[in-house]
Amino acid sequence: MAGVSGATVSRFFNAPGKLSAETAARIKGAVDELGYTPNLVAGGLASNRSRLVAALAPTIEQSIFAATIQAMTDELAGAGYSVMLGLTGARDEHVGQQLSAVLGRRPDGVILTGSITDPIMRQRLVAQNTPIIETWDLPADPIDMVVGFSHEAVGHAVGSRVIDKGWKKPLLISATGTRAGIRQAGFTEALRQNGRPNPEVLTFDGVTTVGRGRRAFAQAWEAGTRPDVVVCSSDWTAYGVIAEAQSRGLDVPGDLAVIGFGDLDFSADVNPALTTVRIDGHAIGRQAVSFLLQRARGERVAEPIVDVGFELVVRKSG
Template sequence: MLENPVITTGPKSAPATLDDVAKMAKVSPITVSRVINRPELVSEKTQKKVRNAIRKTGYVPNMLAGALVSQRSRLIIVVVPNIANRAFVDTITQLGQRLATARYQLLLSQSDLAHSSEAELIDAILARRPDGIVLTRQLQSPEARDKLIARGIPVVETWELTQDPIDTVVGFSHEAAGQAMAEHIIARGHRRVSLVWSDDARATRRRQACVDTLRAACVEVVACELEAVPVNMGNGREAMARLLAAKVPMDAVICSIDLLAQGVMAEAQANGLRVPQDLAVMGFGNLEFAAHTHPRLSTVNVDGGRIGLRTAELLLQRIEGRLGRREQVEDVGFSLVVREST
């Protein structure tokens, strides 16, 4: 009976070092370090030589060691409630691209920012020693806010305006957006309006402003269907089915987001209603599909890409000391996109 063969392997090669790269490129180790960390100080010819040597040796820079020397981690952490939320895609894309040009890495942290766990989340984030933090939703816990303020780390709160910012803000007024949605429906002559709405804090502020504006114009809010986040098109169809089953007398439906509006339109049309002749439908967010529904969806556009770019610019200014804490609250505004659904 043959014995199982013993398989041996040779000694593993040690990972390439900065000195290995310097020797292959025939430059000093300091030059290699500059190409990695401050390429603007090195000629393009030398950069090319060093990068070729890095590629051939397989050298991977030790960012932790660099952080110990520079006292910067070159890490930015972005907290999002749900990575599937389409509203944040353009913001994160532009934010990441601009930060990359400044040699910063983006790390996404998904959290619903529940009040009870906010302080724990902030502790976990701060333990990674980021150079900056981007919040896509306001913190509700005073303890969590105090931790960020005490640490002094640059923070940008996005996608809304706040009266009591932690640091820097890039956003828009949800109250003004809700008012504008109502004013558009009023101008179209509708008098009995239903709402299909998500129940998060921002949407609630839009809804309250919308309702106040409708009632001030003596427009009746005949029904309000609230949906737990995250929402989808199916939630909109189900909400509309309930309204139709209850025979709610309505001539318009305003929705907190385009996904719900798409579902509302689909269910209305499936039941023989014409949009907008029998029922006007309005959304919020100007998501990509809104221009391709039938009829095309009236909505509110928020420039998420601009929010991301301005967030990156202001965050870099804060990190570099060119902008002080709480010195900038930037309102990027919004715009109505009027299409055939209203």
């Protein structure tokens, strides 16, 4: 319709600078009139670049990862990429399945939250030769690039605060999961370094919600546990503990201090405001995308392991 070859139309979309203004205008006219949208599937096959990146996360509901995914998606959209979302389940039970599904599309990058432990999976990932970014953790044996922080250090920092404040009977309420487990280890280690015994620990399975926190604290309380500080694996749980404690006539932080994890969107605005550990999930997403785009441009990433750190945010609750 524009009187040009297919190759020229391809250039119109992918390298507009190479066209004369006149043909570009002619093609644009035809494109508009026909409502033509290039088939990126065919383009991907031909160019061997899918412009698709896979993002795997345990869940997006009630999740600290939502911020990372949001940031990633926004950034990638700006660069002309689409993101495939793979939800691997609260305990990563579907990583294998999701990974297979995703690799079949030959993504230009894979962003993981946490590490892949299964050696076979790792093998398959590496074999694909696509950029891989592990996030929200600092794995000892990284596959490729990493944007995360040390859960061990987080646990240790919280433990140190417990020591400093002179709290004697800490209770850990935590979801099962590798990363929460590592924070727990760091916490315990901080206590041990100060000659303290291991803390009491209550773990539960599945998604971290306010209700879970409430019930966990109620259960501990009914069982006679009388902590002076509760350390939680998420701000959701922490707020549940506060709600339950308040319902039982306890004053937070007077009778009971509560510390969360994540510094979620609501954490500063509840009563009392949550003391927690801030992780900048958006920054993680942005940095991950930045790595991906560098690789896509063929550049070498000089410093492929980034520790975004964390911040102990002291507010009213503890």
